[in-house]
Amino acid sequence: MRAKVYVTPKTGILDPAGKAIERSLHSLGFAEVHGVRLGRYVEMEIDSEPAKAAARLDDMCRQLLANGVIEDYRFEIGEEKGDER
């Protein structure tokens, strides 16, 4: 099954990349935007039992995909392959 992981900087952590993007959006005329944060998106296929997948994915996030000092994470486990827009 397909899994999607979203890693974002913790609130309170300096995010100069997010700010730079926000400034660029503003200069393009999108003045309504604020609080831009730049994160990371990882997707993968997981061949594990659905009951175990969430716990395994959680371990993956805590050990490697996200640095708990500076990042938060959440994930979605899809039903089938090709389940995306």
Place this chain on the structure above:
Amino acid sequence: MRWGVVTFPGSLDDSDTTYALGRVLGEQVTPLWHKDRSLQGVDCVVLPGGFSYGDYLRPGAIARFAPIMAEVVRFARDGGLVMGICNGFQVLCEAGLLPGALIRNRSLRFVCTQTVVRVEEAETPFTRACRQGDLLRLPIKHGEGCFVAAETVLQQLEEERQVVLRYVDAAGRVTDEANPNGSLNNIAGIVNRTRNVFGLMPHPEYACESAIGGEDGARLFRSIRTTATGGSAVLAASVPSGL
């Protein structure tokens, strides 16, 4: 004493560290390959600068799982001396051997320049050849050198005197202008609670010869040498090579 310098795929300053220690300072250096499972009895392990694993995912995030790192962690937990320079500092934070994390420079630019750092703590194995308040001129070259940590962790670092080096101006003042990357509290280098693991963003290995800018970096290496060869040293357990 013997120094171990680790090479990960993508390490850059391993050879310069080996050169500075071996050729300039006359030390015995043992190269340690990332796949090795033995530290070969070295007295101090150095994790060098560079772009291990291309900085993929996060700088140091993948290097921390290299086979050699299991030995480095064990060595550190047993009180062995470990020094992480730049990418090495990032690896130590990712490995949980040092608190906090290094993130993208607040300017978003890769910064390559000379800095002045002030010795905040001379009572460490890494700075005992210095006096508190000494100013060291050390170069930096990094894109992700901004040290951050939770407020409580930062407080603990300051209270427990774990901040070893701080970015200052030429007169020794802690100012925002003197901060090259946005590090909280202008922190350039820290030690762990037991003061045997040291991480710093500046490069002492590029400051061991006056011909290329100065010799202040040698004082850190000499401090380690004094510690490792003196009575108060904590030496690594001897591990026969080949294991």
